[in-house]
Amino acid sequence: MGAIRPHGTIAAPLRPPEEHVSDFIDDPVVNALITLHHGLPRQGPGSDATTRRLLALARPLPERPKVLDLGCGPGRASLLLAAAGAEVTAVDTHQPYLDELREAAARRGLAERSAPRTSPWPNCPTPIAAPT
Incomplete structure (x- = not known):
């Protein structure tokens, strides 16, 4: 792990555990965030209750709505x-997160409703194709 200099600057890039560096983005800020959030169930703000509340506010929805979750962790x-019945395309740049998602979806019987995709966004001008 890199040393932290005064004023919060990073002396050397932090790196996630070695098994998670195959797709590592060479950016010290992204590197530090991946390291900080490694192993946590959620990598950003919000909660399950927030997700449920927003889903309820989005009603009425089709029987099987299509959802695109960018930066899904x-x-x-x-x-x-x-x-909840949605067909989800989950996109992230960090393949280990997508592997965790794929495994969790399989354990919960949701593999057919969840389609993890890796993408080099935000530098990718090509749109993400939803599952057909």
Whole structure:
């Protein structure tokens, strides 16, 4: 792990555990965030209750709505939405997060409602194709 200099600057890039560096983005800020959030169930703000509340506010919805979860992390919101009946395309740049999502979806019987995809966004001008 890199040393932290005064004023919060990073002396050397932080790196996630070695098994999670295959797709590592060479950016010290992203590197630090991935390291900080490694192993946590959610990598951003919000909660399961927030996701449920927003889903309720979006009513009426089709019987099987299609959801695009960009920056899905390990897929906490994706899994909740899939369990609620949505067909979810979950996109992230960090393959280990998508692997966690794929495993969790399989354990919960949601693999057919969740489609993890990796993407080099935000530098990718090509749109993400939803599952057909």
